[in-house]
Amino acid sequence: MKFRSSEIARLTYPAILYELDAAVVVLDNQMRVVGINPPGRDLLKGELGEPSNQPAEGGWEQWMVTTASSIDGSPIQRNLAVVNGSTERLFSLHVTPIHDSQQEIAAYVFVLRDVTYVKLAEEVIDDAHNRYDLLFGFIHDLRTPLNGVSGLAEMLELGTLGPLNDKQKKATQRIMERCEYLTNLINDFTNQGKLDYKQLELIQKEMDQLR
Known part of the structure; x- marks a missing residue:
């Protein structure tokens, strides 16, 4: 995926994000949140729990910054355990870097979907x-x-x-x-x-x- 920086706003247009039931958070290359939908907002607030491998004081934003910083330019996909009190749920994580016309990363799109019941099934x-x-x-x-x-x-x-x-x-x-x-x-x-x-x-x- 290659976009100019000016196209990111169109990509993260709320009408698109609000159609998704998964949590979607978009970070720009300065690690600032530039796009988010309601499930994503709940995620950042910690209402869905915290990533199991992240210290309590870090939270989702720090976790996303750390994850984005480790990306070499290719999308990543993996399962992520999320802890909410005594309950642990399983989320499917997709992180897609968006490149500008100079091949530089302009943004990161995080998509997290709860797949706990799918795994149980x-x-x-x-x-x-x-x-x-x-x-x-x-x-x-x-x-x-x-x-x-x-x-x-x-x-x-x-x-x-x-x-x-x-x-x-x-x-x-x-x-x-x-x-x-x-x-x-x-x-x-x-x-x-x-x-x-x-x-x-x-x-x-x-x-x-x-x-």
């Missing part, structure tokens, strides 16, 4: 994925021996392993019924998990009415 999603993987690993480990038991029961019922008396036939039928019940239960868990994680697509289509 990512952690929840990661945790859900871990539970999903654990569940399906358990289901796979359960389904494999269950299929083996069901197959043996079918062989017994068909007499493949020899004739059965009535008592043995009833016991075999009960085994097959319980295997079918457990298989259906596993399938329900599997389908529900796929629905929850959008791995199963429901297709709506018209059907003939049953009579």
Whole structure:
């Protein structure tokens, strides 16, 4: 980004800044605040907390001056912990230097956005994925021996392993019924998990009415 110093005022025109919900603060090359929006004003007042790596007496303005002074001309982007009492929040920080026609830095644009809930949501999603993987690993480990038991029961019922008396036939039928019940239960868990994680697509289509 390259602008003449006279263009900074247009860049920081309040109508632009007020449209942003992120905290925006613009410093000129003398480290003076030349543009700010309401969230940025709250930030400088300390109402959103203080940067965790800044001494209490420094505040945001000193922190911004220190940060701007360390920039070599390229934008920076990183996450920043902000402490407000006993609460710590996470902000996404973007600092963009604005160059004039002589390639000199004319201003610094600070944009800070609270991404605490985004980070928490990512952690929840990661945790859900871990539970999903654990569940399906358990289901796979359960389904494999269950299929083996069901197959043996079918062989017994068909007499493949020899004739059965009535008592043995009833016991075999009960085994097959319980295997079918457990298989259906596993399938329900599997389908529900796929629905929850959008791995199963429901297709709506018209059907003939049953009579």
